[in-house]
Amino acid sequence: MVKKIVAGNWKMNGSPQDIQSFAHYSQILTKPDQLDAIICPPFPLLGEAKQSFHEQLLIGAQDCHGELAGAHTGDVSAQLLQQMCCSYVIVGHSERRQDHAETDVMVGRKILAAQELGITPIFCIGEQMDQRRAGRWGDVLAQQLSILRDEKIDAGMLVVAYEPIWAIGSGARAENNDIVEAHGFIRAQLASLANNASKIAILYGGSVKPDNVVELSQLADVDGALVGGASLKVEDFSQLVEAFGATL
Numbered sequence: 181m182v183k184k185i186v187a188g189n190w191k192m193n194g195s196p197q198d199i200q201s202f203a204h205y206s207q208i209l210t211k212p213d214q215l216d217a218i219i220c221p222p223f224p225l226l227g228e229a230k231q232s233f234h235e236q237l238l239i240g241a242q243d244c245h246g247e248l249a250g251a252h253t254g255d256v257s258a259q260l261l262q263q264m265c266c267s268y269v270i271v272g273h274s275e276r277r278q279d280h281a282e283t284d285v286m287v288g289r290k291i292l293a294a295q296e297l298g299i300t301p302i303f304c305i306g307e308q309m310d311q312r313r314a315g316r317w318g319d320v321l322a323q324q325l326s327i328l329r330d331e332k333i334d335a336g337m338l339v340v341a342y343e344p345i346w347a348i349g350s351g352a353r354a355e356n357n358d359i360v361e362a363h364g365f366i367r368a369q370l371a372s373l374a375n376n377a378s379k380i381a382i383l384y385g386g387s388v389k390p391d392n393v394v395e396l397s398q399l400a401d402v403d404g405a406l407v408g409g410a411s412l413k414v415e416d417f418s419q420l421v422e423a424f425g426a427t428l
């Protein structure tokens with residue numbers, strides 16, 4: 181069975197007080213073992229999360245550099261994330277691809293760096309609205325996934341997040357049939373790239389909220405969610421965790 185995952189991406193939001201709210205939640209959180217609940221705060225809050233979170237709530241980071249150390253001002257290495265007890269790291273988020281001109285090659289290096297340190301990458305892929313309208317979404321996803329051909333990448337230690345860029349932060353998630361079609365396509369692509377493709381969790385991301393998560397959690401090949409806005413409040417995040425927990 182594929183593990184279920186609910187990962188909260190706080191982006192450039194959150195405070196030490198929010199970490200404490202989630203620390204309290206982590207103490208009362210009950211969930212099936214086959215479900216990982218993860219919070220990815222901004223880098224400066226990782227230390228506080230490490231000190232405060234009960235082990236039921238895992239810690240993730242929002243990015244790492246492709247090298248393990250060196251002259252890279254403002255970047256953070258997977259080595260440091262490991263010391264901060266990060267179990268997961270988001271790589272290739274569309275906001276990083278756009279704001280920091282990250283290429284597929286750079287994202288591939290980040291995946292390798294994370295895996296080298298025993299941190300599972302949450303590898304984000306997704307198309308723009310104009311690419312979808314032009315019927316090119318499959319080509320875009322296939323191109324982004326093709327970095328997994330690098331035989332050094334361990335497909336056994338990988339999560340893929342399908343995040344249609346037009347749905348992120350829009351308030352409206354993609355339609356069920358579009359999600360099922362894209363996830364089926366990704367699963368098939370993974371099968372041609374990795375031996376254990378059926379075990380790779382595929383998350384959906386893009387305006388997942390308490391009022392649309394139950395339906396989402398029941399769709400074929402949707403193994404969890406990567407969540408921005410709705411991960412900032414414990415009351416919302418806990419409902420997302422419950423919805424995916426109920427599928428196990």
Ligand code: PEP
Nearest residue numbers: 348349385386387408409
């Ligand atoms: C995200 O940025 O990964 C995301 C899915 O954001 P939101 O849930 O706010 O759309």
